[in-house]
Amino acid sequence: MFGYIRPNKPELLVKEYDLYKSAYCGLCKRMGKDYGRLSRLALSYDGTFLAMLSMALRDDCPGFEAGRCVANPAKRCTYCTGHEESYAYAGAVSVLTAYYKIKDDIKDSGFWGKLRSVCLLPFAVRGYHKARKRYPKLDSIVYEYIQAQSKVEQDPQTGIDAAAEPTAVMLRKVLMPVAGGDQIREAIFLQLGYFLGRWIYLIDAADDIEKDQKKNNFNPFVKKLIREREKPLEGEALADYCNGVLNQTLSQIILSYQLLSLRHFDTVISNILTQGLPAMQKLVLYDRKAKREKV
Template identity: 30%
Template sequence: MQIAHDYGQLPRVAVSYDMTFLALLLMSLKDESSDVIQSGCILNPFKKKLIISDDPVMELCAAISIVFAWHKADDQAHDEHPAAGTAVRVIFQRAFSRAVRKVPELAQTIREQLQALRELEKGPPDLIAVEMFGQLLESVFRQSARITLGAGPVAEAVSLIGRDMGRWIMLIDAIDDLTDDCNNNNWNPLSDCTREEAIKKAEDRLSALEASMDRTAAVLPYVRDGGLMANIFTAGLPDVRQRIMNNLPLLRF
């Protein structure tokens, strides 16, 4: 895995679904194929698996994942889990410094926009957080696409998918975390709603975001894995939405 290769084994916990999705999307659009090797992992070193090695897209997304993970730990250190957040922040510090050197402009964008979200969370519940996280992923996806694919219409389309994905993630997480957040007095953009009210408020919006991402993705010039990307929007995200709405466990592969 690229994070382990570039930053060591401990920061591998930084793998996130949004950056995994970004990596899949960018790799499906780039002309060059990636080198695939067989290697073990820290959890099962004796079982060899096919992994992508030394790919610019993977290196970029690994760095972004580290930056996000450090800021998440920093946020926890200042809020609900100070001891755990501080410990994780220390573990990530060296990897974070390397990642910032690799993607300084992206790191600054992430820092500034997460700080704006943190300021918002000092006030009452506000769904503007959905738009703000959408703007954050829009910026991250746009800059990442320009780095790996070049500036142009494709990079702008990727940024639109990032905007909608950010909105979708914030909404679905708000519903998924609502009960725990209310019980623990944590900020949530929907904490002024019951779970039933939150679902009613968000479900149509989530469906519309899935459809919007699918429409944008359908016009992209895929080099590979176009069917996989379409399946994410038409089957994967709707399945996650339905499971969370119905309090069912997510499928793990």
């Protein structure tokens, strides 16, 4: 997972942030139980969001229990309990995507990136096999996404929409089981999953613009706005363009979300989608650039 779907912490009430942390810690604990301690390296904000969204649609309320942090026993934390299948599914998504990301990095990275990924691969294999055995359809979805993404990025004619399509389709398919067979939810998730996947791909591409430009890697924004223009966009003009594309996608995410009826975590999930995603755009496109210019 990419790690961009996170809450806007300053706008959360203390009790809401504690609720979010309890879901994060609950997923961490479940991943360690299912796939071993090192699988927690794949723990992400995106996986936590998926677990929360799944739990938010269920009738029964989740429980909470105090305990010690599984990664740091000296630290106390609260775990969100119950809804084990929601955690199991989110954990499997995290483990599978991490495994294929490592495999992809071995193929496409430079020497040091390749070496790092080769060292990580043995630790990811065990969790991958367990997740694939439990969720074979999910494994097929992620594998097909990796193959499709690699194919479109090798095509010199690929534009922004085509480049974002595999991630969009993948997340749409990943979200469908969360709907629990409810036709109305499935219709909503067709849109929510698609545009959330598209947003994730685009924010990641925007975040990597400078790196991809230096290394001559594929990046839809670099290709369209820098390499193919007589007068390339740069600086704030480039950030403004990327922000506009992301805002168009974000508006569709929020429209889809507003059609959902959530039973739990509604204020936290609303914060993530309506405030956390825009805050991430600001951080990636403007704040980080401003910090680099000051150095």
